[in-house]
Amino acid sequence: MANTDSMYDGNLISELGVKRYLKGRSDLPTSNINFFVRGKAAEAAWDKCNFGCHGPTYRNLTKPSSFHEALQPIGGFSPTLAGVIDGIRHQTVGKAQNIAGGVERTGEGLMLNGDDAFQSVGDENLSAYQFATTCFEKLVTFEIDTLDNPLSQAVLTIVNEYTAVIPEWVLRSAYQDGALLLPDSINSVSLMKAVSLGIIKDVEQSDLSEAINLLKNPSKRFVGKQIGKKLASAMGAVLASSICKKLLTQGPGINATKRDVAKLRAHMRGLKGGLGGTLLTLLQTQGVLDKAGKASRRLNQASPRVWRLLRFELNGANMVYFLVEPLLREYVDRLSLLERRPKEFAKVMAALVHEKQTRNIFFPGSAI
Known part of the structure; x- marks a missing residue:
């Protein structure tokens, strides 16, 4: 049987994502070959396994690629071709998935799948209604990377x-090593707006100013001074604001998000009923609401705290989480790990620092 080490592998966490990596570690004791090995070591190990008991997909534990990740190499040399392929998929597979989701959701609404499913759908419809009447106009009016847009608020x-x-x-180590990923510019106005909106809490303006000053001067080193809790929180808030901006402009799958928002915007322009008419269209297009509901449930299962923030503090934004789920999946997985197994979260952070995977600390699972 394969043996596991007490120290986590920061490179593999970066490659696979924390959820898949930890699942792999838990499976190692029942495997006769370490499927974490790579390169020639993996080839040599599998050459000895000639019993036909493991198929090719078992041999390497790798992160599955999404459709949009698979499009990235094509987009690199021909953005037009990538757009055509994405459009064809949306018109065929995407619409078929929406129809199937609509049938399933209609069944849930009629209590064909049990009372629990009916209650869940009822709350999701209420969330959608609450979001539509309070935030929907801002969603389709403002650019998604501005803080006025509720999608940006959800990401932040x-x-x-x-x-x-x-x-x-972790912040101290990254800063002192000169390894902190620093933004090209820090939008202090947007940051203060996030504080005024209550998205960033329990951080004083003086600490934010000090954090901004330190992050703008990465060549500085502390002399007889360390990052304390207050300053660490402020630095985290500054970094969060910059990360949010980058995700919403360069993140993987962001073009699909923009396309989906553009469709909602077109619906709103084409309907005379205003928000109510647009909401009715969304409810009638059950596949869209089904997709939103399933993403909301996944978020609630992974991180109830985050789900409550979107559901109650952002007025039903859990029902538009599906638009940015690919951007945020690894962040949510790590928050889920912290909520359930905090010691494991600390070990993950230690492994990433040890392997100098600073970028993956701040942009987990992202190609940007």
């Missing part, structure tokens, strides 16, 4: 929850 809320729990020693 989740990223800030994550950066706020990065241990002080």
